[in-house]
Amino acid sequence: GQSLEQPSEVTAVEGAIVQINCTYQTSGFYGLSWYQQHDGGAPTFLSYNGLDGLEETGRFSSFLSRSDSYGYLLLQELQMKDSASYFCAVRGGQAGTALIFGKGTTLSVSS
């Protein structure tokens, strides 16, 4: 099966940098994804890492270390609108066809 661990809550102030960690256990690895979900909204895709290293998309970056079964999402120049829940996800299920999500990290950004 699969399991993912991420912190339940993170708080930060506007303009700061925050890192959300994710450790995973999975029988077959097909990459680590990150999704953002605002309160009352649907999750939206942020980033994907299939290989070790850093992927950068604007203010957001995601890192993967397959040997450590570990990844993180880095959010820079935080804005109030970044207050949301962030989920890491790995592929699982039959032949790795389904995405399995972690429990989510609630990020609160204050002014």
Add this chain to the structure above:
Amino acid sequence: EADIYQTPRYLVIGTGKKITLECSQTMGHDKMYWYQQDPGMELHLIHYSYGVNSTEKGDLSSESTVSRIRTEHFPLTLESARPSHTSQYLCASGNRGQRETQYFGPGTRLLVL
């Protein structure tokens, strides 16, 4: 903007009723999913499909059923609704390939009295 739709958006229904939650996507994705999510909580995978006539149960035990007769349509049915079914139901679809991106619908908020 992803083209994935769910109806109804909100539903209040009595115990024992049969309900069907609709989900449609116009992106031609082979993979479709149903998740259950309580407010502020994690997403639980309850059903998924990787193509027409294929359906699989997810990690969360569910009393619901799904069908996939057409690529674009993936309805979820509860034969007899119970108060424990009160939750938000999110439908998603995804493209083939390792770098799969899932696109989520707006969700159906279900309240069973």
